[in-house]
Amino acid sequence: MGKSTVSIKDVAAKVGVSTATVSNVFSGKKPVKDELAAKVRKAASELGYQVNRAASMLRSGENKIVAVVVPDLADPFFTSVIRQIESLAKQDGFEIILANSDNSVENESSRLDALLSWQPAGLIMIPCTDVLPKQLHTDVDGIAVVLADRVADKDLADSITIDNADAGNIAAKYLCELGHRNILLVASDCGIEPIRERSRGAEETVAGFSGSTFTIEAGSSPEIGAERLGKWMDRNAHPTAMIALNDMTTLAVLSCLAERKIEVGTGISVVGFDDYPWMIARRTPLTAVQQPVPQIALSIWQRLRARMNGDKSPPQAIELECSLKVRESAKPISANTENNTMQSEFDESLTVSIVPSARGKPIH
Amino acid sequence: MGKSTVSIKDVAAKVGVSTATVSNVFSGKKPVKDELAAKVRKAASELGYQVNRAASMLRSGENKIVAVVVPDLADPFFTSVIRQIESLAKQDGFEIILANSDNSVENESSRLDALLSWQPAGLIMIPCTDVLPKQLHTDVDGIAVVLADRVADKDLADSITIDNADAGNIAAKYLCELGHRNILLVASDCGIEPIRERSRGAEETVAGFSGSTFTIEAGSSPEIGAERLGKWMDRNAHPTAMIALNDMTTLAVLSCLAERKIEVGTGISVVGFDDYPWMIARRTPLTAVQQPVPQIALSIWQRLRARMNGDKSPPQAIELECSLKVRESAKPISANTENNTMQSEFDESLTVSIVPSARGKPIH
DNA sequence: TTGTAAGCGTTATCAA
DNA sequence: TTGATAACGCTTACAA
Numbered sequence: 124m125g126k127s128t129v130s131i132k133d134v135a136a137k138v139g140v141s142t143a144t145v146s147n148v149f150s151g152k153k154p155v156k157d158e159l160a161a162k163v164r165k166a167a168s169e170l171g172y173q174v175n176r177a178a179s180m181l182r183s184g185e186n187k188i189v190a191v192v193v194p195d196l197a198d199p200f201f202t203s204v205i206r207q208i209e210s211l212a213k214q215d216g217f218e219i220i221l222a223n224s225d226n227s228v229e230n231e232s233s234r235l236d237a238l239l240s241w242q243p244a245g246l247i248m249i250p251c252t253d254v255l256p257k258q259l260h261t262d263v264d265g266i267a268v269v270l271a272d273r274v275a276d277k278d279l280a281d282s283i284t285i286d287n288a289d290a291g292n293i294a295a296k297y298l299c300e301l302g303h304r305n306i307l308l309v310a311s312d313c314g315i316e317p318i319r320e321r322s323r324g325a326e327e328t329v330a331g332f333s334g335s336t337f338t339i340e341a342g343s344s345p346e347i348g349a350e351r352l353g354k355w356m357d358r359n360a361h362p363t364a365m366i367a368l369n370d371m372t373t374l375a376v377l378s379c380l381a382e383r384k385i386e387v388g389t390g391i392s393v394v395g396f397d398d399y400p401w402m403i404a405r406r407t408p409l410t411a412v413q414q415p416v417p418q419i420a421l422s423i424w425q426r427l428r429a430r431m432n433g434d435k436s437p438p439q440a441i442e443l444e445c446s447l448k449v450r451e452s453a454k455p456i457s458a459n460t461e462n463n464t465m466q467s468e469f470d471e472s473l474t475v476s477i478v479p480s481a482r483g484k485p486i487h
Numbered sequence: 488m489g490k491s492t493v494s495i496k497d498v499a500a501k502v503g504v505s506t507a508t509v510s511n512v513f514s515g516k517k518p519v520k521d522e523l524a525a526k527v528r529k530a531a532s533e534l535g536y537q538v539n540r541a542a543s544m545l546r547s548g549e550n551k552i553v554a555v556v557v558p559d560l561a562d563p564f565f566t567s568v569i570r571q572i573e574s575l576a577k578q579d580g581f582e583i584i585l586a587n588s589d590n591s592v593e594n595e596s597s598r599l600d601a602l603l604s605w606q607p608a609g610l611i612m613i614p615c616t617d618v619l620p621k622q623l624h625t626d627v628d629g630i631a632v633v634l635a636d637r638v639a640d641k642d643l644a645d646s647i648t649i650d651n652a653d654a655g656n657i658a659a660k661y662l663c664e665l666g667h668r669n670i671l672l673v674a675s676d677c678g679i680e681p682i683r684e685r686s687r688g689a690e691e692t693v694a695g696f697s698g699s700t701f702t703i704e705a706g707s708s709p710e711i712g713a714e715r716l717g718k719w720m721d722r723n724a725h726p727t728a729m730i731a732l733n734d735m736t737t738l739a740v741l742s743c744l745a746e747r748k749i750e751v752g753t754g755i756s757v758v759g760f761d762d763y764p765w766m767i768a769r770r771t772p773l774t775a776v777q778q779p780v781p782q783i784a785l786s787i788w789q790r791l792r793a794r795m796n797g798d799k800s801p802p803q804a805i806e807l808e809c810s811l812k813v814r815e816s817a818k819p820i821s822a823n824t825e826n827n828t829m830q831s832e833f834d835e836s837l838t839v840s841i842v843p844s845a846r847g848k849p850i851h
Numbered sequence: 852t853t854g855t856a857a858g859c860g861t862t863a864t865c866a867a
Numbered sequence: 868t869t870g871a872t873a874a875c876g877c878t879t880a881c882a883a
Contacts, residue, residue: 130860141870146862156868171625176604177550178860180541181875185862188584196570199563206560209587218601220552221585223573237582241540261535345764377768386770400709401765404741406750494876505854510878517879520852542876545859854883860875867870 129172137166149174180242188218189427190238192231194251194273195343196223200370200397200414201249204271207420208247215428217244224251226343232256239263245427249273253316267430269423275316277440281426283419287317290412290445291324294366294394295336297410297447302456303392304334307362309352309372311343321368337362341375348375353382361385363456364392373397373411392453408450415443493536501530513538544606552582553791554602556595558615558637559707560587564734564761564778565613568635571784572611579792581608588615590707596620603627609791613637617680631794633787639680641804645790647783651681654776654809655688658730658758659700661774661811666820667756668698671726673716673736675707685732701726705739712739717746725749727820728756737761737775756817772814779807 135142140159147153148163155163166172180186189212193201209219222238224231231251235258238246245267248259253275259268260279268280277284291308298306308325310318322338329336339355341348352375367373373395380387387393388407395402395411402409422441499506504523511517512527519527530536544550553576557565573583586602588595595615599622602610609631612623617639623632624643632644641648655672662670672689674682686702693700703719705712716739731737737759744751751757752771759766759775766773786805 131862132860142860143862143871144869146860147869150862152862154868159869173600173604173606175545175606175860177541177544177606178875179862181539181545181877182860182862184875186541196566196573197563199561199566202560202563202566206587209560209585210589213586213598213601218605219585221573221583222577223570225574234577236537237577240537241582242537345768349768371764374764374768378764381768381770381772384770399765400735400738400742401763404709404713404738404745405769406745406748408745495878496876506877507855507879508853510876511853514878518852523853539876542859543878545861546876546878548859548878852883855881857878857880859877862873862875864873865871867868 129170130175131172133170134163134167134172137170138162150179186242186244187216188220188241188243189245189247190220190222190235190241190243192222192224192234192238192246192248194224194226194231194249196221198370199399200416203416204249204420204423207417208424211420211424215424226251228252228254228256232258235259239266242266244431245269247271247423247427250275252314255279267427269427269430271419271423273315273317274440278438281430281439281441283422283426283441283443284317285414285419285443285445287320288324288327290396290414291321291326291366291368292328293445293447294412295325295328297449298364298366298392298394298453299329299332299334301364301392301453303362303364304329304332304456305362305364306334306336307365308336308338308368309348309365309376310338310340310368311348311372313338313340318368325366325368341372343371345371345374345378348372349378349382352376352379356383361391364394364453366394367396370395370397370399373409377409388452388454394447394453398448403450407452409452410450411448412445413448414445418443493534494539495536497534498527498531498536501534502526514543550606550608551580552584552605552607553609553611554584554586554599554605554607556586556588556598556602556610556612558588558590558595558613560585562734563763564780567780568613568784568787571781572788575784575788590615592616592618592620596622599623603630606630608795609633611635611787611791614639616678619643631791633791633794635783635787637679637681638804642802645794645802646804647786647790647807648681648804649778649783649807649809651684652688652691654760654778655685655690655730655732656692657809657811658776659689659692661813662728662730662756662758662817663693663696663698665728665756665817667726667728668693668696668820669726669728670698670700671729672700672702672732673712673729673740674702674704674732675712675736677702677704682732689730689732705736707735709735709738709742712736713742713746716740716743720747725755728758728817730758731760734759734761734763737773741773751816752818756820758811758817762812767814771816773816774814775812776809777812778809782807 131142131145135145144155145163147155148160195201212219220238222234224234235256247269249272270280271283274282274284306329308322310322313319326336341351365376367376376393385391395409398413495506495509499509508519509527511519512524559565576583584602586598588598599620611633613636634644635647638646638648670693672686674686677683690700705715729740731740740757749755759773762777
């Protein structure tokens with residue numbers, strides 16, 4: 124085949140029609156007689172013609188492309204959301220261009236620039252921190268924007284988030300009702316609003332049961348999380364239960380416990396976060412707070428589509444509810460055989476201080 | 488700000504220079520006096536100007552965009568590869584457009600059409616089966632193509648794969664040296680060449696130790712995999728060891744064993760596939776065959792870049808080696824306390840027949 | 852070093 | 868229903 128430079132002109136010439144007609148056959152914007160259309164299609168496929176999106180986009184201003192920026196492509200929560208968005212987008216004839224901000228604000232900003240130069244019809248962004256890149260305040264007038272998951276400023280654009288405080292509450296309430304009163308909250312990064320909220324929700328609930336919590340900041344990789352958490356565990360009396368505040372810290376908690384041969388459930392009760400196949404591929408399947416991933420993706424796409432279709436209403440802040448998937452990693456306190464003799468309170472004499480029912484100070 | 492229709496003309500007008508100069512400032516293709524360039528940049532940012540990629544691409548024919556098609560965005564192996572490719576691409580100024588074929592050949596073909604109409608400079612594809620969509624044989628003359636992971640026809644384009652037979656061999660050899668002779672091979676889909684190869688590699692090695700293997704086809708989701716495997720386990724004598732042939736089947740194996748309260752390692756030895764954080768977040772950390780993900784991504788990008796730079800040499804087939812990450816899920820046969828009394832051979836009387844050292848027939 | 856102007860492939864307008 | 872033609876915003880000869 125030739126140099127892949129088959130244009131609408133070549134097709135038009137071959138069939139003996141105008142370029143406009145060929146264009147209309149493919150865009151469907153104006154009716155073309157079936158017979159003619161068939162001829163055009165035939166000629167096009169013989170020549171190996173493909174519409175040139177760039178030309179089409181330049182002329183029409185329409186683009187059918189949506190930019191997606193996420194903080195971490197290695198985080199299965201984000202990829203599971205992306206996966207569904209991609210599928211929804213495809214149904215509406217949109218293509219996805221993807222960028223990873225790698226949890227860095229500078230990256231986020233530069234990647235955004237790059238994506239925006241494609242003049243996408245829409246932008247879906249999961250910010251990596253509470254502070255949004257400045258382009259979002261200036262450069263995005265023409266384009267539809269939906270923010271998700273980590274959204275500090277809900278007045279800027281539509282946002283899809285979960286009820287994070289309640290997510291914390293759900294986990295805490297369940298543990299408290301099982302009799303737990305000393306609960307360790309394992310956060311990734313307290314600079315992230317949803318994490319703070321989850322922590323706060325759990326703290327308040329535990330306080331309501333006259334229990335105490337402590338929040339540890341474990342970072343956003345399972346490896347360093349396990350290490351930080353391990354250090355803390357080695358220096359402090361153990362809690363009877365732990366709540367991991369996202370998927371990464373869930374892994375950190377489990378790794379840390381595994382290294383120390385502490386049994387999940389019977390040793391220390393654990394409530395994890397999110398829902399992944401590995402959570403049931405264990406001797407003690409993990410009880411976890413589940414985010415409604417399909418609804419999150421759907422809401423994101425619906426909002427974006429509305430905006431792309433010209434919806435000019437004020438920003439909507441959609442908040443979705445989480446639920447608790449009860450499996451076997453959290454047990455009633457009386458069933459705790461290994462640890463519950465050795466502490467009823469955290470040991471306050473140790474290096475790291477206890478902050479019951481307060482926004483936990485990070486431990487480094 | 489205005490209707491985001493700030494063009495190079497507006498900038499040129501504001502500064503009082505020609506559009507060519509503005510273009511050169513941003514593209515850097517021709518030198519522009521520093522002083523002037525600074526003025527242009529200033530004006531551009533004041534006006535909120537952004538290059539219009541579509542126009543630029545249309546005129547220059549250069550595109551700086553790479554299409555990526557993978558079979559499953561929920562599979563962490565693929566996302567970990569994508570993640571690295573995205574980062575490499577970014578360094579070279581390329582954007583990634585992403586599509587998910589969802590393990591369907593029709594999808595693969597239609598998604599490919601959509602992506603190709605962007606006239607990307609390159610295409611990276613992880614095929615979902617051995618049969619490649621026909622466009623790859625015709626439509627891609629101008630564009631650079633690299634195939635990865637599942638590549639049946641290595642003469643069509645550059646390919647990056649792993650030595651799949653050896654991957655199977657590595658796992659099998661390790662287990663055999665621990666004394667195992669009855670090994671169950673858990674495949675996802677034997678229609679996928681690499682999976683067949685892994686299976687074959689393991690079979691041959693075990694046969695060399697005078698052991699026997701059986702290959703079960705578990706499908707490509709952990710859930711149905713666990714179920715199929717479970718059914719088989721309930722009807723057949725248990726092997727002393729299992730090898731999971733990819734990440735999904737690793738989960739299937741572990742789930743199945745967990746449901747049946749069979750201890751990993753002491754009950755049945757397990758060698759998994761790939762490397763993920765959850766593998767060490769377990770009481771018995773998982774021994775697994777590791778694919779060299781960073782090298783895979785790097786090789787893919789290097790080949791693609793070479794092609795995009797005009798390399799016309801014959802297709803290269805790059806094959807990378809796997810390694811075994813030894814942890815604790817495979818134990819010497821003598822340490823098997825639960826099961827090794829009850830079988831030394833598979834029970835051939837049961838419904839599912841044994842196919843020692845043969846390409847296992849799928850079980851449905 | 853900078854300016855002028857043509858043209859990339861498509862779609863939109865207007866006329867037939 | 869179809870055709871002719873201008874225009875989208877940019878890059879690139881070529882001229883100055």
